[in-house]
Structures are given as C-alpha cells and as structure tokens.
C-alpha cells in the first residue's frame with residue numbers, strides 16, 4: 001500500500017513533470033473506484049490549468065484554475081503513470097488525463113483508490129478531510145500536543161500511531177520504524193509515554209518519513225513511482241520485516257535475544273528490538 005512517503009514522491013514527480021499543464025481531455029474508462037468518479041468530473045476539469053499541487057495525508061490534490069480540486073487517493077494498489085506520448089492503455093487503467101505536458105494515467109487493480117473533483121473552498125468540509133488528524137510535518141505537532149492527545153488513551157502506542165484521526169498518514173511500516181528510533185516498545189500503552197518520549201517519537205516519525213521521501217519511497221508490492229522507477233527505501237528499514245536480525249547499532253547478544261521481534265497488533269505486524277525499546 002502506498003504510504004505517505006510514496007504519496008509525497010508521486011506528488012513531487014507529477015508536480016515536476018506536469019507543472020502548470022492544461023488538462024485537454026480526460027477519458028474515464030472505469031468510474032467504479034472506492035467512490036465512483038463523479039458524473040460531471042470531465043466537464044469540471046477539462047480546459048483547466050493546474051495551478052498547484054499539494055499532499056494532505058495520503059491524498060494528492062491538484063488545484064485548478066477554476067477553483068476546483070482534483071483529489072486522488074491511491075488506495076491499496078493505485079499508481080499514477082506519466083507518459084510523454086499516447087501509448088496503448090494497460091489493464092486497470094481507469095482514468096487517462098491528456099494534458100499539454102503529456103499523459104497521466106490512474107491505474108488501480110484493486111480499485112480501493114479514488115479520484116474526485118471538489119470545490120477548493122469545501123475541501124475541509126468533505127468527509128474525507130474533515131476528520132483527518134494532524135500532518136506529521138505540521139509545526140503544530142509537538143511533544144506537548146501529542147502528550148495531551150494520548151493522556152486518556154490506553155491502547156498500544158503503535159495502534160495510536162495508525163489512527164488517522166490523530167496523526168494522518170503514518171502507515172504500518174513507518175509506525176514500527178518511528179517507535180524504534182524513539183526507543184519505545186510498540187505495545188506500550190499510549191498514555192504511559194512521557195513528554196520526553198513524545199518529543200522523541202515525533203522526531204522519529206519525521207526522520208523515518210523524511211528519509212523515505214528522500215529515497216523515493218519504499219518498494220513494497222504494488223508501488224511504483226509515476227515515471228516507472230522503483231523506490232528503494234525497503235533496504236534501509238531498521239526493524240520492519242527483519243525478524244531475528246540485529247537492529248542497526250545493536251549491542252545485544254543476538255543468540256540470547258533472538259534479535260528483532262515480531263508481534264501482531266490489531267491484525268498488523270509490528271517489529272521491535274526488545275533491548276533498545278522500552
């Protein structure tokens with residue numbers, strides 16, 4: 001599933017490649033995504049120039065010259081592919097945008113993603129965005145803020161991190177990685193985190209996400225960058241998917257500790273070093 005770093009990468013690439021393109025036409029081959037593509041989508045976007053691009057949590061927003069916004073979510077398996085010239089469509093290509101700077105194709109085998117058009121004034125009234133938590137890079141996300149939010153929550157901190165209404169856009173991989181960097185066990189009750197640990201956790205979240213963005217996002221299963229290149233962050237994970245191995249800089253005696261441990265929380269895998277994380 002594309003996580004925040006992949007989505008940020010996709011947003012940066014399409015921003016760089018398409019820039020201030022004008023949308024000349026849109027071919028909707030299959031409107032049946034998680035939410036159907038609106039019937040008036042084509043009329044709302046054609047002949048419009050893309051004014052700016054923005055990522056909010058795992059949504060990509062393209063702001064248009066008529067004050068409309070195209071909203072993409074890549075769901076479980078969605079990709080945006082860029083092509084300079086018109087090529088034959090591929091299986092699961094659902095929308096094809098023809099722009100003055102080339103083609104952009106939305107492909108999604110599992111169709112859990114979406115492509116909508118909203119009025120820019122109404123974005124935050126839309127139910128997709130209304131209950132979305134704070135962005136990991138928002139300057140208002142501080143240790144003090146997080147500590148207050150976690151005060152009455154007894155669930156495991158790993159699961160609190162996946163709550164999109166708390167912080168939006170931290171996926172399963174990055175939750176494990178951030179907790180490792182902060183030295184906090186994933187099964188710790190959220191309300192037991194000290195202010196110092198909340199600071200460390202935010203630092204860990206930003207570090208792991210920034211590194212993944214710099215590396216072009218992870219390559220896991222369905223993910224491809226829009227220009228077809230693969231991301232390569234997966235080799236740099238500290239603990240995720242590394243059961244039994246030693247963590248970076250680990251001083252524990254591997255044969256005794258059995259290295260990185262895996263546990264399942266809320267049906268999702270978590271990885272941790274029992275020596276470094278408390």
Ligand SMILES: [Zn+2]
Pocket residue numbers: 246247248250251252259260273274275276
């Ligand atoms: Zn270790």
